[in-house]
Amino acid sequence: MTHRAATRPVRIGVQIAPQHGSYAQIRDTLNEVEELGADxxxxxxxxxxxxxxxxxxHFESWTMLAAWAEQTSRIEIxxxxxxxxxxxxxxxxxxxxxxxxxxxRGGDGGRFIFGTGSGWFERDYAEYGYDFGTxxxxxxxxxxSLPRIEARWARLNPAPTxxxxxxxxxxxxxxxxxxxxRHADIWHSFSSPSTLEHxxxxxxxxxxxxxxxxxxxxVSVELRHRTIADADAMHALGATLFTVGITGPHYELGPVRDWLAWRDEKNAG
Structure with missing residues (x-):
């Protein structure tokens, strides 16, 4: 099996890079991204x-995500x-x-996605005193760690929603x-269409x-430097979550609007 047709609705993620902007800008950008209808x-x-x-x-991730959880009402984070x-x-x-x-919110479940990876940015390790290893x-x-995380979720009181x-x-x-x-509900990569198929x-x-x-x-992929033809090809292979990155100091939302329109066209078809 080298590919599969997409059976899920297309979703758009927006990565708001926590760099080069004030937190007030990040907060306002998140409001706009949710209002635009990003997933x-x-x-x-x-x-x-x-x-x-x-x-x-630059700002730290997890404390920010807790604030985002309180600030928003619909979008996953x-x-x-x-x-x-x-x-x-x-x-x-x-x-x-x-x-x-x-x-x-109310009787609905939570909206947190546990995205994780092994780490790669050596400066983080060096300056914060972590062992970089290999x-x-x-x-x-x-x-x-992943089995420990899953086991802890099963023991926590209260349990996750x-x-x-x-x-x-x-x-x-x-x-x-x-x-x-073994563990993932979502797999994210930076693959091109040909690499994704492999x-x-x-x-x-x-x-x-x-x-x-x-x-x-x-299947989740990046939209950075990708064309609509690229996105169409990856969707045909089975990708349904597409993420566009925006960064400070200006957090331009034009590309977000464009890709949301593409999503809506795909889901309408």
């Missing part, structure tokens, strides 16, 4: 800007993605459960995609080994 608002889990002035303004290395696994589970409850050791740590969706970012074929097959074949192989139906896993 998910993401930030990222870093301590310094990833582009532009590397000493520029999460990090794209949390860095597993920065926090104890059981603490991550408890933080996620708490944000899940903060985000719940790509392999960080992936091994993520593999150890819903089965918190797990999003795993990355496309490594030997370890990451196996973790996706990776989906690898993921299907891991799903077979893990006795998992690959159709259970939502």
């Amino acid at each position: 998910i608002a993401f930030n990222w889990d870093h301590f310094f800007p990833l582009s532009g002035d590397r000493e520029g303004l 999460g990090a794209l993605v949390n860095c597993n290395s920065y926090r104890n696994a059981d603490l991550q589970a408890d933080m996620a459960r708490t944000i899940d409850h903060i985000s719940a 790509v392999g050791s960080r992936l091994d740590a993520l593999a150890e 819903r089965d918190i969706p797990v999003l795993i970012g990355g496309a490594g074929e030997k370890k990451t995609l196996r973790l996706v097959a 990776k989906l074949g690898v993921l299907a192989g891991w799903c077979e080994r893990e006795q998992r139906d690959p159709a259970e896993i939502e």
Whole structure:
């Protein structure tokens, strides 16, 4: 199996990069993104800007997500993605459960998505005193953490309001995609259409080994530098969650509007 037709509705995520803007700008941008009808608002889990002035303004992910949970009422929220290395696994589970409850409205369940990955930005590790290790050791740590997180969710009182969706970012074929097959509800990558087709074949192989139906896993891709033709091609392969990134200091929403119109056209068809 190398590809599959999309069976889920198309969703648009907006990654509001927590860099180069004031928190007031981020708060206002989140309001606008929710009002425009985006499905998910993401930030990222870093301590310094990833582009532009590397000493520029920047804010921390998890505390921001708790504020977003209280501020919003409809949109789902999460990090794209949390860095597993920065926090104890059981603490991550408890933080996620708490944000899940903060985000719940009335009798509805929470809106938190637990996006996670093994980490990669060495400056974060060096300046905050974490052991950078190797790509392999960080992936091994993520593999150890995910069962602990799931087990802690089962023991917490109160329990999460819903089965918190797990999003795993990355496309490594030997370890990451196996973790996706074993644990993820959503798989996120930066793949091109041709690469995505190949990776989906690898993921299907891991799903077979893990006795998992690959159709259970939502396929998520980035829209940065992608054309409508690219997005159409990835949708034809099975991608249904498409994320557009915006960054400070101006947080331009034009691309968000354009991709939301594309989403609506896809879902209407």
